[in-house]
Structures are given as structure tokens and as C-alpha cells.
Amino acid sequence: MSSTVSHQRDKNSIDYAIRSGIAGGLAGCIAKTAVAPLDRVKILFQASNPDFQKYAGTWSGAYRAGLAIYRDGGARGLLQGHSATLIRIFPYAAIKFMAYDQWRPFLMPTREQETNFRRFAAGALAGMTSVIFTYPLELVRVRMAFHSRLSDQSTGNPRPSFLRAMYVIYNEGATPSSTARTATTQMFERFPILKFYRGFTVTMVGMIPYAGTAFLTWDFLRAHFYPVIDDHSKRPHPLANLAIGAVSGAISQTASYPFEVVRRRMQVGGLTRPDRWLRWGETVRAVYASGGWRGFYVGLGIGYLKIIPMTAISFAAWQGGKSLLGV
Numbered sequence: 001m002s003s004t005v006s007h008q009r010d011k012n013s014i015d016y017a018i019r020s021g022i023a024g025g026l027a028g029c030i031a032k033t034a035v036a037p038l039d040r041v042k043i044l045f046q047a048s049n050p051d052f053q054k055y056a057g058t059w060s061g062a063y064r065a066g067l068a069i070y071r072d073g074g075a076r077g078l079l080q081g082h083s084a085t086l087i088r089i090f091p092y093a094a095i096k097f098m099a100y101d102q103w104r105p106f107l108m109p110t111r112e113q114e115t116n117f118r119r120f121a122a123g124a125l126a127g128m129t130s131v132i133f134t135y136p137l138e139l140v141r142v143r144m145a146f147h148s149r150l151s152d153q154s155t156g157n158p159r160p161s162f163l164r165a166m167y168v169i170y171n172e173g174a175t176p177s178s179t180a181r182t183a184t185t186q187m188f189e190r191f192p193i194l195k196f197y198r199g200f201t202v203t204m205v206g207m208i209p210y211a212g213t214a215f216l217t218w219d220f221l222r223a224h225f226y227p228v229i230d231d232h233s234k235r236p237h238p239l240a241n242l243a244i245g246a247v248s249g250a251i252s253q254t255a256s257y258p259f260e261v262v263r264r265r266m267q268v269g270g271l272t273r274p275d276r277w278l279r280w281g282e283t284v285r286a287v288y289a290s291g292g293w294r295g296f297y298v299g300l301g302i303g304y305l306k307i308i309p310m311t312a313i314s315f316a317a318w319q320g321g322k323s324l325l326g327v
Contacts, residue, residue, distance in 0.1 A: 011105050016327055021098035023321025028093025031314035032085050037078040038306040039085070041065045043142060043264060045299035062302040081144030084162050088137030092130045097318050100126035100215060111228060119219045120212040127211025131203055136196035138203070140165045142264065169195050199266030202283075206259025214252035218244055218315060235323075241316035249311025253303055258296035260303075261287060 044052040055061035069077040103122040
């Protein structure tokens with residue numbers, strides 16, 4: 001009984017939270033780096049970059065798109081936007097895993113209260129907590145990855161750096177003409193920080209099925225194959241953590257992918273309609289008009305190629321990091 005209380009007290013300590021967060025942040029960076037080229041291609045497909053639409057829709061198209069990016073920009077092209085990814089992913093993953101370690105015992109203080117709904121809720125709350133604190137960095141990353149060399153050459157704009165992407169977003173929608181100023185433009189001029197939250201609401205809603213199903217699957221499978229007996233459980237092998245993480249990633253990606261497509265469209269909306277805040281309804285209609293119901297799943301194949309290994313690595317690295325840090 002005393003060991004159980006001590007374990008619970010440790011999980012609620014600041015030291016435990018910091019160590020769990022460091023392990024989660026490093027795990028996120030490792031996982032994201034492993035799939036960075038696939039992430040670049042997926043963003044170009046999802047956001048309907050005109051230079052890459054001819055490749056979308058097939059497995060071979062994703063490969064040919066990657067080759068085109070490599071021919072134009074080399075390895076730097078495949079990793080474009082990755083610096084912003086790492087700046088964002090460490091705090092995002094750190095907060096997500098740290099928050100999960102706090103939400104889980106809060107919602108399920110005893111094994112009798114470990115239900116699938118509570119597992120889902122803990123994961124969803126952890127994901128939403130991380131988004132609230134890191135969303136502007138996500139928007140900058142997407143903008144950097146959306147640019148292609150061909151479009152940059154046609155417009156004469158340089159390939160965006162992290163700081164330049166922030167500068168461009170901050171100054172979007174500025175117009176000297178008073179007649180052209182809409183209510184949204186005036187709102188952006190008064191609160192320019194809002195420009196960094198394009199697509200925020202759909203991201204928050206999409207995070208519920210994504211993080212919820214990922215942590216639900218992770219927790220359920222670990223409890224099923226490695227049950228706790230007399231306050232002790234067998235520590236899963238790293239390969240088992242990889243396998244469980246992979247299954248979690250596949251299920252969560254399927255459940256949340258349409259939200260992700262809509263989110264990407266809204267995030268790059270500042271490039272196509274800088275004077276307006278794109279709304280859910282019109283973005284959903286635009287996606288449907290361009291590709292029917294299949295438009296909500298464009299890039300899903302490459303999404304699986306990316307998210308399955310990424311989730312597997314992140315969960316396994318998180319557990320490995322916690323073990324090394326003594327939590």
C-alpha cells in the first residue's frame with residue numbers, strides 16, 4: 001500500500017513532470033527527424049500546392065514528388081521547414097507526454113477506474129493542452145514546408161527562413177487602401193497575433209480523435225498484454241513499445257485525417273486569402289469541390305508511411321527516455 005502511495009506521489013511531483021517532459025520532448029524530436037521528408041511531401045499534397053498536385057493520389061506519386069524536391073533543392077529541400085519543426089516539436093511533445101502523465105492519474109486514480117473512455121479523455125486532454133501552447137510554431141512550420149522552389153522562382157521570393165516566415169505571417173493582409181479593409185482585416189491589424197492562429201479551432205477539434213485514439217490504443221494494448229498484477233507489471237520490450245505505438249498511430253491517423261486536411265488548407269489560407277479568416281464551412285466545401293469525399297483523404301497513404309513509424313518511435317523513445325531518467 002505504501003509503495004502505491006509513494007508511486008502516486010512521485011507522479012504528481014514537479015520532478016516527475018519535468019523528467020517525463022524532457023523524455024517526451026526528445027522522443028518527439030527523434031521521431032519527427034526520422035520522417036521529416038515524408039512530412040514535407042504530405043504537407044504539399046494536403047495544402048494543394050499547385051506544383052505538386054500532379055503527383056498526388058498514388059503511392060508512386062509520393063516517391064516522385066520526393067525525387068522532384070530532391071532534384072530542386074537536395075537534402076535541404078526535403079528538410080525544408082524542419083528547423084521550425086524541431087523548435088515546435090520539443091515543447092509540443094514535452095507538454096503532450098507530460099500532460100498525459102498528469103491527466104491519466106487524475107482521471108484514473110485506481111485500476112478499477114481505468115476505462116476506455118477515460119483513456120481516450122486523458123489522451124485528448126493531453127493533446128489539446130500541448131496545442132494551446134505551441135500552435136503558432138506549428139503554423140510557421142507549415143508555411144515553410146508549403147513553399148516550393150518552383151513557386152519561389154516564379155514569384156521572385158526567397159525560400160523562407162523561420163524568422164522570415166514569422167515576419168510574412170505577421171504582415172499578411174496589410175493594405176493601404178481603406179476601401180479594401182474588411183472587418184477581418186481590421187481585426188488582424190488590431191490583434192496581429194491572431195494571424196498565427198489560422199486553423200486553430202479545427203486543430204483543437206481534430207486533436208480530440210487524434211490524441212484520444214492514440215493514447216487509448218496505447219494504454220489499452222499495454223494493459224492487455226502487460227497487465228498490472230499485485231502493483232507490479234512486466235516492463236514491455238522496446239520492440240513491443242514500437243509495435244503498440246505503430247498500431248496506435250495507424251488508428252489515430254485514420255480517425256483524424258479529414259480534420260488534418262481541412263486544417264492544412266486553413267493554415268496556408270494566409271497565402272491565398274491574406275485579408276480573410278477562412279471559415280470551417282467554406283474550407284470544407286472547397287476541399288469537397290476539388291476532390292469529392294476523396295479530397296478529405298488526399299495524402300493518406302503517405303500519411304500512414306509517416307505517422308506509423310513516427311508514433312512508434314515517439315512512444316518507444318518516450319518510454320526509453322523515462323527509463324533512463326528514472327521515471
